Amino acid sequence: MSSMQRSTAMNNHDSVEPSSSGTGANGLSAESAPVWIHDLTVAYHRKPVLWDVNLAVPEGKLIAVVGPNGAGKTTLIKAALDLVPRASGNVMIYGKSYERQRHLVGYVPQRESVDWDFPVNALDVVAMGLYRKIGWISPVSRRYREKAMESLEKVDMTPYAKRQISQLSGGQQQRVFLARALAQDARVYMMDEPFVGVDVATERAIVALLKELKDAGKTCLVVHHDLQTVPNYFDYVVLLNMRVVAHGATEDVFTEENLKKTYGGKLTLLSDAVYEFSKDPRLPSGTKETHQ
Ligand code: ADP
Numbered sequence: 001m002s003s004m005q006r007s008t009a010m011n012n013h014d015s016v017e018p019s020s021s022g023t024g025a026n027g028l029s030a031e032s033a034p035v036w037i038h039d040l041t042v043a044y045h046r047k048p049v050l051w052d053v054n055l056a057v058p059e060g061k062l063i064a065v066v067g068p069n070g071a072g073k074t075t076l077i078k079a080a081l082d083l084v085p086r087a088s089g090n091v092m093i094y095g096k097s098y099e100r101q102r103h104l105v106g107y108v109p110q111r112e113s114v115d116w117d118f119p120v121n122a123l124d125v126v127a128m129g130l131y132r133k134i135g136w137i138s139p140v141s142r143r144y145r146e147k148a149m150e151s152l153e154k155v156d157m158t159p160y161a162k163r164q165i166s167q168l169s170g171g172q173q174q175r176v177f178l179a180r181a182l183a184q185d186a187r188v189y190m191m192d193e194p195f196v197g198v199d200v201a202t203e204r205a206i207v208a209l210l211k212e213l214k215d216a217g218k219t220c221l222v223v224h225h226d227l228q229t230v231p232n233y234f235d236y237v238v239l240l241n242m243r244v245v246a247h248g249a250t251e252d253v254f255t256e257e258n259l260k261k262t263y264g265g266k267l268t269l270l271s272d273a274v275y276e277f278s279k280d281p282r283l284p285s286g287t288k289e290t291h292q
Pocket of ligand 1: 044045049067068069070071072073074075076
């Protein structure tokens with residue numbers, strides 16, 4: 001397909017970063033960006049779901065990836081982790097391929113994508129996340145078991161360490177996967193809808209954990225579908241609908257106009273979400289909007 005055909009295929013593309021010259025408009029170079037995506041196109045059965053995606057993710061931020069169902073959010077994360085083939089484009093993790101940097105990345109997959117009937121207990125799942133360090137052949141040493149237990153403790157799951165994962169609630173399963181990512185001591189975390197199907201206590205625990213990770217300078221890229229909580233939970237937003245519609249600090253980018261561009265006219269909760277945000281005390285008073 002010619003570049004002209006490409007550019008007319010989607011006309012809501014008004015944010016192109018990083019540039020092909022090697023430094024994005026937000027000043028991030030491929031080397032300094034935790035995740036750097038350049039001209040990424042992914043297709044399933046020849047039907048593109050991501051199209052020329054360009055994105056440089058800043059370090060130390062809690063970043064929400066937001067967009068309608070089928071926008072390609074999960075595919076974006078999977079493409080960054082080499083879990084789906086790319087039709088074209090590059091992804092770099094701190095300037096190198098994922099293959100070379102996988103030790104820097106912790107991944108929390110969508111809960112529904114996991115086979116919870118697999119006969120392992122919570123501790124095994126966390127320890128399995130350490131196999132990269134341990135090696136598949138060696139038995140899990142006491143040191144790694146302790147590390148896995150420490151991570152379970154961080155998410156209040158110590159009492160369930162020996163329980164089969166099929167016998168955990170949705171919230172507990174999610175905590176186990178967070179513990180697994182934590183045990184990896186990553187610099188970049190990619191999480192796919194971690195809040196889906198969890199109870200209020202787990203949601204709070206996840207939010208606290210995200211803050212902790214951010215305070216430790218980690219970068220968290222989180223697929224998130226609940227627009228109402230975006231401004232409270234995240235300080236950076238990527239609006240995605242096959243392409244990056246906009247990305248930047250939440251207060252700059254999470255606007256009704258950008259949300260409309262991303263979702264089309266489909267979402268009635270949009271103005272409520274933006275209204276809630278406009279009341280946020282962190283905003284300077286001049287920028288607060290009145291609810292129409
Ligand atoms: P989102 O996470 O934003 O809901 P996805 O990345 O899951 O979007 O999916 C984007 C599009 O790709 C959807 O239309 C979905 O049906 C399609 N898709 C996702 N995974 C596959 C797959 N393995 N095979 C074929 N189509 C897929």
